[in-house]
Amino acid sequence: MSLIPNAKLTDAGNPSKPTGEAGADMLRYMNEEHSDLTQWALDLFAYNKNDRILDIGCGGGATLRCLYERIPDSHLTGIDYSEVAVNLSKELNADIIASGRMEIISGSVADLPFADGSFDKIITVESFYFWPDPVESLKEVRRVLSKGGVFLLVSEIYERADLTPHSRENIAKYHMNVPGIEEFREIFRLAGFSETVIHTKDGEYWIAVEGQEHLCLRCLPY
Secondary structure, eight states, X not given: OOSSSOHHHHHHHOTTSOOHHHHHHHHHHHHHHTHHHHHHHHTTOOOOTTOEEEEETOTTSHHHHHHHHHOTTSEEEEXXXXXXXXXXXXXXXXXXXXXXXXXXXXXXXXXXXXOTTOEEEEEEESOGGGOSSHHXXXXXXXXXXXXXXXXXXXXXXXXXXXXXXXXHHHHHHTTOOOOBHHHHHHHHHHHTOSEEEEEEOTTSOOEEXXXXXXXXGGGSOO
Protein backbone atom coordinates (compact mmCIF):
# COMPACT_ATOMS: atom_id res chain seq x y z
CA MET A 1 0.00 0.00 0.00
CA SER A 2 1.22 3.48 -0.82
CA LEU A 3 0.56 6.24 1.70
CA ILE A 4 0.31 8.79 -1.12
CA PRO A 5 -1.22 6.89 -4.08
CA ASN A 6 -1.23 9.92 -6.37
CA ALA A 7 1.88 11.90 -5.51
CA LYS A 8 1.63 14.37 -8.38
CA LEU A 9 -1.90 15.38 -7.44
CA THR A 10 -1.01 15.52 -3.74
CA ASP A 11 2.04 17.70 -4.35
CA ALA A 12 0.00 20.19 -6.37
CA GLY A 13 -2.89 20.21 -3.91
CA ASN A 14 -0.88 20.75 -0.69
CA PRO A 15 -2.25 18.07 1.69
CA SER A 16 -1.56 20.05 4.87
CA LYS A 17 -3.83 22.92 3.73
CA PRO A 18 -5.38 22.49 0.27
CA THR A 19 -5.44 25.61 -1.88
CA GLY A 20 -6.63 26.54 -5.38
CA GLU A 21 -8.10 24.27 -8.01
CA ALA A 22 -5.32 21.74 -7.47
CA GLY A 23 -6.37 21.51 -3.83
CA ALA A 24 -10.00 20.99 -4.83
CA ASP A 25 -8.99 18.24 -7.27
CA MET A 26 -6.96 16.54 -4.56
CA LEU A 27 -9.87 16.67 -2.10
CA ARG A 28 -12.27 15.17 -4.65
CA TYR A 29 -9.77 12.38 -5.20
CA MET A 30 -9.41 11.85 -1.43
CA ASN A 31 -13.21 11.60 -1.08
CA GLU A 32 -13.05 8.48 -3.24
CA GLU A 33 -9.68 7.16 -2.08
CA HIS A 34 -10.63 7.13 1.61
CA SER A 35 -14.17 5.81 1.20
CA ASP A 36 -13.45 2.28 2.47
CA LEU A 37 -11.39 3.61 5.40
CA THR A 38 -14.19 5.99 6.36
CA GLN A 39 -16.93 3.34 6.20
CA TRP A 40 -14.84 0.98 8.34
CA ALA A 41 -14.35 3.70 10.95
CA LEU A 42 -17.99 4.79 10.99
CA ASP A 43 -19.00 1.21 11.79
CA LEU A 44 -17.21 1.69 15.13
CA PHE A 45 -19.63 4.39 16.30
CA ALA A 46 -22.82 3.52 18.21
CA TYR A 47 -25.25 6.15 17.00
CA ASN A 48 -28.11 7.78 18.84
CA LYS A 49 -30.99 9.79 17.46
CA ASN A 50 -30.28 13.53 17.47
CA ASP A 51 -26.55 13.08 18.06
CA ARG A 52 -24.55 16.28 17.69
CA ILE A 53 -21.55 15.33 15.56
CA LEU A 54 -18.44 17.31 14.59
CA ASP A 55 -16.08 16.42 11.74
CA ILE A 56 -12.71 18.14 12.23
CA GLY A 57 -10.74 18.64 9.03
CA CYS A 58 -13.84 17.82 6.98
CA GLY A 59 -11.88 18.04 3.70
CA GLY A 60 -14.02 17.33 0.67
CA GLY A 61 -17.13 16.65 2.75
CA ALA A 62 -17.54 12.92 2.08
CA THR A 63 -17.39 11.87 5.73
CA LEU A 64 -20.16 14.33 6.61
CA ARG A 65 -22.34 12.95 3.86
CA CYS A 66 -21.71 9.37 4.99
CA LEU A 67 -22.66 10.34 8.53
CA TYR A 68 -25.92 11.90 7.37
CA GLU A 69 -26.80 8.82 5.35
CA ARG A 70 -26.33 6.68 8.45
CA ILE A 71 -28.09 8.97 10.94
CA PRO A 72 -30.31 11.53 9.20
CA ASP A 73 -31.77 12.65 12.55
CA SER A 74 -28.39 13.92 13.74
CA HIS A 75 -27.06 17.46 13.53
CA LEU A 76 -23.71 17.63 11.73
CA THR A 77 -21.00 20.26 11.85
CA GLY A 78 -17.89 20.32 9.69
CA ILE A 79 -14.84 22.49 10.26
CA ASP A 80 -11.67 22.94 8.21
CA TYR A 81 -9.00 25.62 8.08
CA SER A 82 -8.75 25.34 4.30
CA GLU A 83 -11.25 27.60 2.57
CA VAL A 84 -11.10 25.32 -0.46
CA ALA A 85 -12.17 22.40 1.73
CA VAL A 86 -14.97 24.40 3.34
CA ASN A 87 -16.33 25.46 -0.05
CA LEU A 88 -16.09 21.95 -1.51
CA SER A 89 -17.79 20.41 1.54
CA LYS A 90 -20.59 22.93 1.26
CA GLU A 91 -21.00 22.17 -2.42
CA LEU A 92 -21.16 18.40 -1.86
CA ASN A 93 -23.64 18.72 1.01
CA ALA A 94 -25.73 21.67 -0.17
CA ASP A 95 -29.02 19.76 0.14
CA ILE A 96 -28.32 18.69 3.74
CA ILE A 97 -27.24 22.20 4.72
CA ALA A 98 -30.47 23.54 3.23
CA SER A 99 -32.45 21.10 5.39
CA GLY A 100 -30.92 22.61 8.53
CA ARG A 101 -29.20 19.38 9.55
CA MET A 102 -25.64 20.49 8.72
CA GLU A 103 -23.35 23.49 8.92
CA ILE A 104 -19.78 23.81 7.68
CA ILE A 105 -17.46 26.52 8.93
CA SER A 106 -13.88 27.68 8.69
CA GLY A 107 -11.67 27.22 11.73
CA SER A 108 -8.74 25.41 13.34
CA VAL A 109 -8.57 22.50 15.75
CA ALA A 110 -6.18 24.62 17.79
CA ASP A 111 -9.02 26.98 18.73
CA LEU A 112 -12.41 25.41 18.10
CA PRO A 113 -15.19 28.04 18.03
CA PHE A 114 -17.62 26.01 20.12
CA ALA A 115 -18.77 25.96 23.73
CA ASP A 116 -17.63 23.27 26.12
CA GLY A 117 -19.47 19.97 25.66
CA SER A 118 -21.07 20.95 22.34
CA PHE A 119 -20.83 17.54 20.64
CA ASP A 120 -21.78 13.95 21.45
CA LYS A 121 -19.43 12.53 18.84
CA ILE A 122 -16.38 13.96 17.10
CA ILE A 123 -14.45 12.43 14.23
CA THR A 124 -11.41 13.32 12.20
CA VAL A 125 -10.35 11.36 9.11
CA GLU A 126 -6.87 11.73 7.64
CA SER A 127 -6.19 15.14 9.17
CA PHE A 128 -4.33 14.44 12.42
CA TYR A 129 -1.06 14.20 10.48
CA PHE A 130 -1.01 17.99 10.20
CA TRP A 131 -2.45 19.11 13.55
CA PRO A 132 -0.36 21.65 15.49
CA ASP A 133 0.77 20.50 18.94
CA PRO A 134 -1.06 17.15 19.09
CA VAL A 135 -1.65 17.09 22.85
CA GLU A 136 -2.95 20.66 23.04
CA SER A 137 -5.14 20.08 19.98
CA LEU A 138 -6.57 16.94 21.58
CA LYS A 139 -7.29 18.90 24.75
CA GLU A 140 -9.32 21.30 22.64
CA VAL A 141 -11.22 18.38 21.10
CA ARG A 142 -11.93 16.99 24.56
CA ARG A 143 -13.17 20.40 25.72
CA VAL A 144 -15.97 20.48 23.14
CA LEU A 145 -16.89 16.79 23.65
CA SER A 146 -19.86 16.13 25.92
CA LYS A 147 -19.61 13.92 29.00
CA GLY A 148 -20.25 10.40 27.80
CA GLY A 149 -19.12 11.41 24.31
CA VAL A 150 -16.71 9.68 21.94
CA PHE A 151 -13.96 11.04 19.71
CA LEU A 152 -12.63 8.93 16.83
CA LEU A 153 -9.30 9.72 15.17
CA VAL A 154 -8.96 7.85 11.88
CA SER A 155 -5.79 7.41 9.84
CA GLU A 156 -4.81 5.07 7.04
CA ILE A 157 -1.37 4.59 8.53
CA TYR A 158 0.42 4.55 11.88
CA GLU A 159 4.00 3.98 12.96
CA ARG A 160 4.90 0.30 12.79
CA ALA A 161 7.97 -1.73 11.93
CA ASP A 162 6.75 -2.90 8.53
CA LEU A 163 6.09 0.50 6.95
CA THR A 164 7.56 0.59 3.46
CA PRO A 165 10.50 2.87 2.66
CA HIS A 166 8.20 4.73 0.24
CA SER A 167 5.71 5.42 3.04
CA ARG A 168 8.49 6.66 5.31
CA GLU A 169 9.75 8.93 2.54
CA ASN A 170 6.30 10.47 2.17
CA ILE A 171 5.90 10.92 5.92
CA ALA A 172 9.13 12.92 5.92
CA LYS A 173 8.34 14.75 2.69
CA TYR A 174 4.98 16.05 3.88
CA HIS A 175 6.10 16.58 7.51
CA MET A 176 3.41 14.24 8.80
CA ASN A 177 2.84 13.36 12.43
CA VAL A 178 2.42 9.55 12.47
CA PRO A 179 2.43 8.09 16.00
CA GLY A 180 2.52 4.42 16.88
CA ILE A 181 -0.09 2.67 19.01
CA GLU A 182 1.58 3.31 22.37
CA GLU A 183 2.34 6.92 21.45
CA PHE A 184 -1.33 7.42 20.59
CA ARG A 185 -2.29 6.02 23.99
CA GLU A 186 0.11 8.41 25.70
CA ILE A 187 -0.97 11.59 23.91
CA PHE A 188 -4.64 10.77 24.52
CA ARG A 189 -3.80 10.22 28.19
CA LEU A 190 -1.97 13.53 28.38
CA ALA A 191 -4.96 15.22 26.73
CA GLY A 192 -7.15 13.93 29.56
CA PHE A 193 -9.38 11.37 27.88
CA SER A 194 -10.94 8.96 30.37
CA GLU A 195 -10.21 5.92 28.23
CA THR A 196 -8.52 5.17 24.92
CA VAL A 197 -9.43 2.21 22.72
CA ILE A 198 -7.32 1.31 19.67
CA HIS A 199 -8.88 -0.27 16.58
CA THR A 200 -6.85 -1.66 13.67
CA LYS A 201 -7.85 -3.68 10.62
CA ASP A 202 -6.19 -6.91 9.55
CA GLY A 203 -4.46 -6.62 6.20
CA GLU A 204 -4.37 -2.82 6.30
CA TYR A 205 -2.32 -0.13 8.04
CA TRP A 206 -5.53 1.56 9.21
CA ILE A 207 -6.01 2.79 12.75
CA ALA A 208 -8.92 4.35 14.61
CA VAL A 209 -8.12 5.76 18.03
CA GLU A 210 -11.22 6.12 20.19
CA GLY A 211 -11.06 8.64 23.00
CA GLN A 212 -13.90 8.41 25.50
CA GLU A 213 -15.11 11.07 27.91
CA HIS A 214 -16.87 9.20 30.69
CA LEU A 215 -19.85 10.49 32.61
CA CYS A 216 -19.17 11.54 36.18
CA LEU A 217 -21.77 9.45 38.03
CA ARG A 218 -21.30 11.46 41.21
CA CYS A 219 -22.30 14.57 39.26
CA LEU A 220 -25.66 13.19 38.10
CA PRO A 221 -28.80 14.50 39.83
CA TYR A 222 -30.82 12.02 41.89
